Amino acid sequence: MNCLALSDLEQFAAALADGIRAELYLTPKPGLVDLCDNGSHDDLTLELMNRSAGMMREYLAELAVAIYRQQPFPELQQIGLKAEQRMLAELQSNCHRGGIFLSGLLLSAYGECRSDNPEALSNAVARLAQRHFLQARLTGSHGQQARARYHTGGIIAECLNGLPGLFQIALPSLIGNLNDLAGSCYLAMARLMQHCDDTTCLHRGGQTGLARLRKAGQELELCLLRGADPVPLLRRQNQEFKTANLTMGGVADLLGLTFGYLDFTNSRHGISSLSLHHKQPSSCPA
């Protein structure tokens, strides 16, 4: 029998789903769907993304039970695949493909290593990713095209390396600045913008697009470290991203994943939950 309680797995699953919603509601963001607009995504709306986030909650709850029952990894992969197919069939858009994969992998890794320690979890992610990508048959997705054309690992390298975007980039940025929650969320985002080989950005804008993403991340970090209000800069960056049809889906996914992981570990270790999904604005800030 698994020595993880079902409630631990369910709690992590719920925190990951909440983290994905918290990322959606973090507003404003360059190029991404938020409370103000759809960014550079003509095929997405806040309502659609919200429905997708609700479906993610059901998917992760199902996965938590399967992990608790110690179902073999191929069966967990099937649950992920089914969630991806359901999202595409019911919503007719790629709302959270990256989020489905990354959160499923992290929850499965937790089931395997039975620890929420960052190093143990990162190593377990890398091991499971190795198994997954040895067999995965990736068809001609936009990400696959970008990885081949620009010789980058994208989400595959991120997972094979144990999610450095989460554990080494976003998490320390959040933990180090919790007295200013909104600022720390944006600092984590700014650093991910500079770290992530985001294939949604590369696919749309090539190397020039990725360089713009990096520069926007640098500007945002400088603005935050100066103690200035980031909102005017973020609004300007959103306009620039929209004009250039740029986005940063990988950054968004890693940020949501980090929110979920931190909320889960905080609540387990007696630190009050950040409940980030409740703390975001409820409408587009004036």
Ligand SMILES: CC(C)(COP(=O)(O)OP(=O)(O)OC[C@H]1O[C@@H](n2cnc3c(N)ncnc32)[C@H](O)[C@@H]1O)[C@@H](O)C(=O)NCCC(=O)NCCS
């Ligand atoms: C590996 C996946 C992502 C498929 O890759 P694919 O080439 O089809 O997708 P693609 O590269 O377009 O990326 C998907 C999404 O990842 C995100 N992303 C892009 N770049 C990055 C990055 N550098 N780091 C993290 N995420 C990124 C984006 O949101 C993007 O939309 C995955 O969907 C998959 O294998 N699905 C099968 C379902 C499954 O087995 N799930 C169970 C896992 S335990």
Ligand SMILES: Nc1ncnc2c1ncn2[C@@H]1O[C@H](COP(=O)(O)OP(=O)(O)OP(=O)(O)O)[C@@H](O)[C@H]1O
């Ligand atoms: N708030 C958000 N807004 C937009 N995308 C997000 C958001 N949060 C996460 N994402 C991620 O971004 C990805 C969608 O990016 P994108 O639409 O560019 O991908 P695509 O379907 O490959 O490309 P295209 O839209 O150019 O056809 C999803 O996988 C999703 O996980």
